[in-house]
Amino acid sequence: MNSTIEHAISMLHLFKGVKTQLDPALKSFYAWKAPPTDFLKLNVDxxxxxxxxxxxxxAVLRDQAGKVLMATSKGERGVADPEMIEFLAVLRGLKFVVSMGISQLIIESDCLFIVSQLNDAESVTLSPWASIIADIRHLLFAFLDVKISHVSRLWNGIAHELARHTWQVESIQMWWEGFSDFISQAIWLDSRL
Structure with missing residues (x-):
């Protein structure tokens, strides 16, 4: 019963987000953008x-057609710092896809702070996030070409809603081909923007 209520609330939030974007020009601006040819896109939150x-x-990995190749959700205990959880989203997302043989990757996050920290080669090594930044940068060497970009939360909708929806899951959930109803509906809504 609780999961039905939570699912309904999640869908209401998604609907409200879509409803506010009625202007076709805004829909085009805020819609998820496909990666260039030969790239895959990893949205994290x-x-x-x-x-x-x-x-x-x-983390949600998609191809140029918008097809979800993999989605995952993982619980993190003892993390209260919002910036740390956003850094962990990038790190865990990279760890999930690094062994898949992907050569060109775009990583998107709706947290401008972490994107700027990861793109700044001169970022302060004494920051509280120095070790996790170093771990992320080490994993980035596994790709021939990788870009880290900031996007609006609306462009990062599936990852954002998945993070919110799966709060009750204690361990790791992964989806490869068969997705839960929630992910399927979120993908459908995202494709309608």
């Missing part, structure tokens, strides 16, 4: 649930 003392990271 994190969500913190302070009252539960836990957080979630999510």
């Amino acid at each position: 994190g969500a913190t649930f302070h009252h539960l003392h836990k957080a979630r990271i999510c």
Whole structure:
């Protein structure tokens, strides 16, 4: 019963997000953009649930046609810092896809701070996130070409909603071909923007 209510609430939030974008010009501007030929796109996001003392990271890998190749959600305990959970979303997302033989990748996050930190070669090595930034940069060497970009939350909708929706999952959930109803509906809504 609780999962039905939570699913309905998640769908209501998605609908409200779509409803606010009625102008066709805005729909075109805020729609998820396909990566260039030969690239895959990894959208990542994190969500913190302070009252539960836990957080979630999510990553969604898509091809040029918008087809979801892989989606994952993972629980993180003891992470209260919003920036840390966003860094962890990038790190865990990269760890999930690094062994897939992908040569060209675009990583998108709706957290401008972490995108700027990861793109700044001179970022302060004494920051509280120095070790996780170093781990992410180390994984980036596995790709021939990789870009990290900031996008609006609306462009990152599936990863964002997946992070919010899967708060009750304690471990890792992965989807390869068969997706839950929630992911299928989120993909359908995203393709309608």
